[in-house]
Amino acid sequence: MYISSLIIGNLLFILIFTIFFQVNSYKNSKMIKESVDNTNKIFEVSFSTEFLNEDICSREFEEKFNEAFYFHIRKISDLEKALGKDDWRVLTQKKIYSLAQINHYLVFKKQIENCGLNKKILFFFYNNSKEKLRESEVIGELITSIIIENKNLQVYSIDGDLDIDIIKKLIKKFEINQTPSIILEGKKPISPRNINDLKNYIEKN
Numbered sequence: 001m002y003i004s005s006l007i008i009g010n011l012l013f014i015l016i017f018t019i020f021f022q023v024n025s026y027k028n029s030k031m032i033k034e035s036v037d038n039t040n041k042i043f044e045v046s047f048s049t050e051f052l053n054e055d056i057c058s059r060e061f062e063e064k065f066n067e068a069f070y071f072h073i074r075k076i077s078d079l080e081k082a083l084g085k086d087d088w089r090v091l092t093q094k095k096i097y098s099l100a101q102i103n104h105y106l107v108f109k110k111q112i113e114n115c116g117l118n119k120k121i122l123f124f125f126y127n128n129s130k131e132k133l134r135e136s137e138v139i140g141e142l143i144t145s146i147i148i149e150n151k152n153l154q155v156y157s158i159d160g161d162l163d164i165d166i167i168k169k170l171i172k173k174f175e176i177n178q179t180p181s182i183i184l185e186g187k188k189p190i191s192p193r194n195i196n197d198l199k200n201y202i203e204k205n
Contacts (some may be wrong), residue, residue, distance in 0.1 A: 056110055056115065091162070095163075098164060102166060108121070109121070118152055120202065121185045122155045123170075123183050123185070124140070124143055124155060125159075125176055125183075127179040128161060129161065132180060136179075139198075142195050160176070187201075
């Protein structure tokens with residue numbers, strides 16, 4: 001009787017573990033699929049300006065473009081929490097997303113030039129290594145606080161450690177000597193230590 005109960009107990013444990021694993025696997029697969037689909041949407045919307053002559057100054061275009069862009073930010077964050085920052089699936093998605101960000105940046109620059117937008121562009125090159133993670137998180141929190149106050153700021157957060165040539169070229173172009181760092185386009189990069197450092201940098205530039 002004891003042995004039977006033990007076997008049944010073990011079988012129930014294995015069954016519960018298997019179901020839990022499959023549910024988590026399904027959720028993770030679903031998140032990855034949503035991220036991939038949404039990345040495609042970002043490129044589709046931006047390419048429509050080139051091939052379909054869509055008006056980049058229209059409210060409709062802005063809503064479609066930003067909806068896809070900011071949705072993906074949330075999905076990357078969800079994947080990092082579910083799978084870990086160093087998981088190959090997360091890193092692959094971040095590489096694709098980084099290209100989507102750069103694509104968004106190029107279109108957004110056109111909007112500033114052609115649509116009369118009063119916006120500043122800020123790049124945040126963060127670092128997810130154990131030594132730099134907390135510092136990156138602190139600067140990220142400072143930027144979040146600034147965005148709430150300053151609606152005229154467009155921020156692109158890029159993992160400076162990703163093995164992508166275009167990111168390496170951007171870091172070289174902006175003369176980034178260390179990560180984490182922030183930079184307003186055309187200005188010198190800094191690594192702000194507090195909210196006043198960040199505010200002063202943005203206001204003076």
